[in-house]
Amino acid sequence: MNTSPFIAVNVSDTLRRHQLDSFNALWEVAAELVDEPNHGRGGISSVSRLTLEDANGRPKVFYLKRQSNYQIRNLRRPFGEPTASREFYNIGRFAERGIPALEAAFYGQRKVEGELQAILLTREVKGYLPLDDWFSRWDQLSFRLQRDLITAAASLVATLREQGVVHNCLYPKHLFLRPTEDGVGARFIDLEKSRAHLFSPWGNMRDLDALNRRSRAPSRTQRLRFLLTYLGKSRVDAEVRYWARRVTRRTAKKSKRRK
CATH class of the missing domain: 3.30.200 (Phosphorylase Kinase; domain 1)
Structure with missing residues (x-):
């Protein structure tokens, strides 16, 4: 039709x-x-x-x-x-x-x-670059810009959890970032697999796992900063440790399968 x-x-x-x-x-x-x-x-x-x-x-x-x-x-x-x-x-x-x-x-x-x-x-998502482009020159970026990019990415991904949505293909190339005078703007692309996911954290865990596996540049400290921002926490607590363990185990399991 x-x-x-x-x-x-x-x-x-x-x-x-x-x-x-x-x-x-x-x-x-x-x-x-x-x-x-x-x-x-x-x-x-x-x-x-x-x-x-x-x-x-x-x-x-x-x-x-x-x-x-x-x-x-x-x-x-x-x-x-x-x-x-x-x-x-x-x-x-x-x-x-x-x-x-x-x-x-x-x-x-x-x-x-x-x-x-x-x-x-x-x-066009004008003025923005995908996160994997930022990662390709990560060591050339200032500490402050690295921090701001991580924080902006985490805040954007957190909106999915808050709204009961999963991206379902959350790779660095699908997360676009643009530094501005006021911070860093962030947007998603490639939404064809996205769907509502209201009753369980596992969909959000899949998103975090996919992004974690494909993000090789950030340090462990920067990954922790991402998770703290994502969960809206100022310091590590039981909930942060729980999510960190789950994502790390899932990433290790997926990576092992691909070897």
Whole structure:
């Protein structure tokens, strides 16, 4: 079934100027591939970078996800839905709950001769860099900036726990940070696997484990600072020790399996 597309008010003029305010136009537009397309889930998914000038001649960067029969199945959608649809839903849910994340500019889907096509256009998280980029030059950063990045990342991840949400793919490349005069801003990207998780801490433990395993740069002291901030603690207590043991054991177990 074809649906009327969502177009964000703050980008509609820019898309219209370039005649890209329709599903077909975005489906056909030439754009620079960010990575090799993903083949799986019965279809294909690609992500491209698209730069458009606004009415004032300023370049605006977007990321264009185009999918064909690239679906996820669950209890809510037993016959499947595009993973882009799930991510669009989660972008809206994060916004409603006040969790900083990427912003949707366009979403639409259609069915053509049995092929389910979906488009998700998101705005560039301008001025931010993924946490793994910061880690790649960690030793070159000042102690203060390292501390502020760790604290901002922990505060952002804590909002998931507070709002009863798990990211479910919480790697450093999905956590974007930007130093400012007032501190460090932080946002999430890649929300297609996110879901509500209200009744147990284990979903949050999975998020912490994934982030811990993929974060090689921080010292043990910095990891402890992250956990203290995440739990809203000023000093180590029984709860902090409990979470530290659980995450450490889970990370060690997962790392051992991969050897």
